[in-house]
Amino acid sequence: MAKSDSHKWGQILGDLLEIALYPHLNTFAKQNNLFLDKQGDRLCRKGKKVSWYDLKANKHDLDFVLEKNGSQENIGEPVAFIETAWRRYTKHSRNKAQEIQGAIIPLFEKYKEFSPFIGVVLAGEFTSGALTQLRSLGFNVLYIPYQSFIKVFSKFGIDASFDEETSLEEFERKINQWETFKHKNEIAQELLLENKAEFNTFFKELAKSIKREIESISIFCLHGISSEYSSIIDAIKYLEFYEEKESINPFVKYEVIIRYNTGDKIDAIFKNKEDAITFLSNYK
DSSP states (O other): OHHHHHHHHHHHHHHHHHHHHHHHHHHHHHHTTOEEEESSOOTTSSSSSEEEEOTTOOEEEESEEEEETOOSSSOOEEEEEEEEEEESSGGGHHHHHHHHHHHHHHHHHHTGGGOOEEEEEEEEOOOHHHHHHHHHTTOEEEEEEHHHHHHHHHHTTOOOOOOTTOOHHHHHHHHHHHHTOSOHHHHHHHHHHHTHHHHHHHHHHHHHHHTOOEEEEEEEEEEOOOOOOSSHHHHHHHHHHOOOSOOOSOEEEEEEEEEETTSOEEEEEESSHHHHHHHHHTTO
């Protein structure tokens, strides 16, 4: 029972992240002509969950997705995947980081032509190793420490602290106090103000990703016959004796590389001209 109440109190603190983040993401979406999808009803999908499928048809439920050309009636192109997560103890943080990685990276791979922003808002106790792991994979991380929750809640007369020794009665008191609390939105926004620098950096990177501009487009029309070898030595010999001159070999593929002023790069390969043109037309 105590474990159940511990989970419920942790869920309350975790849900506060979404309450805090939503109005800012909603404003950002309106300012940039994007659609913000979050949990709830939407005409073009079943159920209330924000579910997206990877290349292997695995379903991933997310907290927020920003879409270009999206609406209540139509699913748009994803330009940002954003997750939130709360963990009270560092012993669980690495697993949560891997869980987020497992949900977002396959979606990033599927929609890499849009080079979507991938962000995560973490709160509670996360090890530096877990945070570094996510950042190394390209995640933008907004981290709100456990002590920030304690500090902010105390301003509103609530003791949010707990550990493995907290009693059932204490959890019940905290939960009852929260359920009758009238200023949930205020405490959520105060939590972001307490971490203003990190919050501003997160949204700055989001804006940079959304507003990026194309710097160059490279198109390679590749002709030739592929050569395959079972050893590195044989492959090197092939290259050493290969004559670089105009080829009369048949057409193989088009390779298109789009580079942005943010350093992002989109690399796509097409077997026919029409598909390459369709692809580029999405970036007009």
